[in-house]
Amino acid sequence: MASYASLKWRALARRHPSAFLLAAQLLSLLVYPLFEPAGGGRVVFGAFGVLVLALAVWVVNRSPAIKWIAWIIAIPAFALSVLSVLFASPGLLILSSALEAALYFYAASALIGYMMSDHKVTADELFAAGATFTLLAWGFAYAFVVCQAWYPDSFVGAQRPGEPRTWLELLFLSFTNLSAVGLGDILPMSPAARVLTMLEQFAGVGYVAAVVSRLIGLTMLRYPRP
Template sequence: MDRLRRKVAELPCALLLFVQLGALLAYPFIETRRGDVQEVGRAIFGLIGLVVLFLAVRAVRATPALTWVAAGLGGPVVVLTIAEAIWTNNTTLTFWSSVLHALFYVYTGYGLLRYMFADNWVTRDELYATGATFTVVAWGFAYLYLAVQIAYPHSFTIYGESGEPGTRTWFELLYLSITTMTSTGLSDIYAVEPHARAFVLLQQIAGMLYVALVVARLVGLTIARFRQ
């Protein structure tokens, strides 16, 4: 147990990455629930979100970024997440919660980038931070899309959907976010309103720059390390 605690303390970005990857597998079971079980699913959804928030703040503490900024954003997000679980149909509450979630995850991504660019030596945790930064930013854009959908209804549609575009779930928007970030183009969900398309374009540019600047730099430093 002591060895496990030391590993967790040494690799905060690895823990953040694995919890987020685990959440990807858990969300489908939560969203497909119906009736009374759905309320339990929402509670579990909120709990997973709070755990990810805690791990994100913990990961930022290991970076040169300001912890109090992350904590200052994380505190209101926790309150709004709990409020969302109580008042599930309050769109105003959901909108501001989504905006703060997006700001929090984007700032966490910024902190992880500073962590990876702080020196010219690649540690194991910095390699995990490469994946954690990607997932954190993808999470942030998913919440941003959720806010856009509330501000501009019918912003996103799904392939083959007839009539007026419906309301996409958060997990569907996360699916769109990750496929956009990876530039695979595999998503059957796409933006149809100008404001939504603008943010999708920003994420496409961010994904391209992430691979070109961050991943390429870490790969180059890792290869140089083994050649020494």
């Protein structure tokens, strides 16, 4: 019975890897606030996310070259994330965040290529649309972490304006910026931070215009008009 359930879940994971990726991202988002006050929670969940992303890219992209690119980025990112927690090193945190941002952007581009590769919309591609959005949001959040470390006071918030922004605050900024909500309680101040913010705005608009609208159009074509 247990082996049958294991095979069933394995087959489901291979059929809908994007759904598992999206679920893992959203689950970490829900659980993270419990760990943030203790410190190190961002890195723990980031390291777990790196492994999930590397596996997702390996499943979606069957090319050995694509697979090894993901692992080459994921392994040092995971190691540096753990070391930055053990030794509380800002330098290691910057390196791990940069690698994690690169892996999230790489995985997002892989999923976009996967969704754009044919003219047939599958259930997994619909999950991939949601997963790609979270990948982009996480990737820019890690880029904001690097920016804040290199250029102090790059971001200012309504609360504790003179202090660095926490990981959750930067992730919140990334989500509001990518979705064009723009609540405005966290603002980019340095030139580098503003450039990153503009790039994310461009990525968000381009993603909706090029990918999401295409999936919606192809889905509507499946159902002929009466």
